[in-house]
Amino acid sequence: MASGSWEEFFAVHLPPTDFEDNRSLLKEFCERHDKHGNRIALVTSGGTTVPLEHNTVRFVDNFSAGTRGSASAEYFLEHGYAVIFMHRQKTLEPYTRHFSGQKLLDMLELNERGPNTTITVKPDSVDVLAPVLARYKAAHAAGALLHVAFTTVSEYFWLLRAACECLARLGPRALLYLAAAVSDFYIPKDRVPTHKMQSESGAPVIQLQLVPKMLAPLVSLWVPSAYVVSFKLETDENLLVPKARSALEKYKHKMVVANLLQTRHHRVVLVKPDASQEILLTREDVHAGVDIEASIVNEIVRLHTAHLGGPSAPAAR
Numbered sequence: 001m002a003s004g005s006w007e008e009f010f011a012v013h014l015p016p017t018d019f020e021d022n023r024s025l026l027k028e029f030c031e032r033h034d035k036h037g038n039r040i041a042l043v044t045s046g047g048t049t050v051p052l053e054h055n056t057v058r059f060v061d062n063f064s065a066g067t068r069g070s071a072s073a074e075y076f077l078e079h080g081y082a083v084i085f086m087h088r089q090k091t092l093e094p095y096t097r098h099f100s101g102q103k104l105l106d107m108l109e110l111n112e113r114g115p116n117t118t119i120t121v122k123p124d125s126v127d128v129l130a131p132v133l134a135r136y137k138a139a140h141a142a143g144a145l146l147h148v149a150f151t152t153v154s155e156y157f158w159l160l161r162a163a164c165e166c167l168a169r170l171g172p173r174a175l176l177y178l179a180a181a182v183s184d185f186y187i188p189k190d191r192v193p194t195h196k197m198q199s200e201s202g203a204p205v206i207q208l209q210l211v212p213k214m215l216a217p218l219v220s221l222w223v224p225s226a227y228v229v230s231f232k233l234e235t236d237e238n239l240l241v242p243k244a245r246s247a248l249e250k251y252k253h254k255m256v257v258a259n260l261l262q263t264r265h266h267r268v269v270l271v272k273p274d275a276s277q278e279i280l281l282t283r284e285d286v287h288a289g290v291d292i293e294a295s296i297v298n299e300i301v302r303l304h305t306a307h308l309g310g311p312s313a314p315a316a317r
C-alpha cells in the first residue's frame with residue numbers, strides 16, 4: 001500500500017470552499033503579531049475525517065475530543081503567545097471547554113418578570129465562571145486567539161500548509177503544536193462515489209491508501225525555522241517511545257509528545273533529541289481537575305525560550 005507524494009495529494013484534492021477566507025485571516029493574524037515581535041503557537045486539535053462519499057453521509061473518523069488541543073491553547077495564551085487554534089468543527093474549544101453540555105445553563109438563573117426578564121449567574125457559580133470569562137475576554141481583547149476549523153483530512157492539510165506559509169515570516173518565534181489526530185489512511189478522490197452508497201449492491205469493499213506524512217515537507221520546507229512539536233498516539237506501551245524517537249530522527253524536529261490512548265490524560269513522555277522526560281499526574285491531581293497540558297506547555301515554553309536565547313514571551317498585543 002504505497003502513499004503518493006504530498007505534492008500529488010494537493011494536486012488531486014481541491015482546497016475547501018472557505019479556504020481563501022481562512023487564508024486571509026491567517027495572513028492578517030501572522031502579519032499583525034509578527035510586527036509586534038510576538039510569538040505565535042499553532043495548535044491543531046481534534047480528529048480528521050475521511051469521507052466515503054462526495055455527498056458525504058458516511059465517513060471514517062479519527063478519535064479525538066479536542067481536550068488536549070483546547071486546554072493547551074489556553075496555556076499558550078497564558079504564557080503570552082498568540083494562538084492559532086486549528087480545530088475539528090464541533091470539538092472542544094479553549095474556554096468554552098469548561099462548560100460543555102448543560103454546565104453553562106445550570107449556572108444561570110432566570111428571573112421572569114414579564115418584559116423585564118433578566119438572567120443572572122447563580123452566586124455559587126460566579127467563582128467558577130468569572131476567572132474563565134476574564135481570561136476569554138482578555139485573549140479576545142488582545143486579538144490573541146484565531147479559530148480556524150476543518151473536518152476532512154484534506155481540509156486539514158490545506159489549512160495546515162496555509163498556516164505554515166503565513167507563520168514562516170516569524171522564523172523561530174513560530175511554534176507548532178500538532179495535537180490533532182490525523183488520518184493515516186484515505187480513499188483517493190477518484191475512487192470516492194458521488195452519491196450515498198446503496199446497500200442493494202451488497203457490502204462495499206473499500207481500499208484505503210496511505211496519506212503522505214505531511215510532517216516531512218512541513219519541517220523541511222514550509223516552516224524550516226519554526227519550533228515544531230508533534231504528537232505520537234499509540235495503544236501499545238512497547239511501541240510508544242521507540243516510535244516517537246524514530247519520528248524525531250526521521251523528521252528532525254524538536255520534540256515528540258508520546259501518549260497512550262488509555263492514559264493520555266495523566267501521562268505523557270516528552271521525547272527530545274537528547275533525552276526523554278515523563279510527565280505524570282497523581283491520582284490527587286486528576287481528582288482536583290489539574291490539566292496535564294499545563295505541565296506539557298510549561299516545559300515546551302521553557303525549551304522554546306531557551307531555543308530563542310531570550311527572556312520569556314511578553315504578553316501578545
Ligand code: PMT
Pocket residue numbers: 046063064065066067068069178179180181182183184211212213214215216230231232233234259261264
Ligand atoms: O483530543 P484528545 O481526546 O485529548 O486526544 C489527544 C490526542 C491523543 C489525539 C493527542 O494527544 C495526540 O496524540 N495527537 C496525535 C495523534 C496522531 O495523529 O498520531 P499519529 O501517530 O497518527 O501521527 C503522528 C504525527 O504525524 C502527528 O503529529 C500528525 O500530525 C503527523 N501526521 C499524521 C498523519 C499524516 N498523514 N501526516 C502527518 O504529518
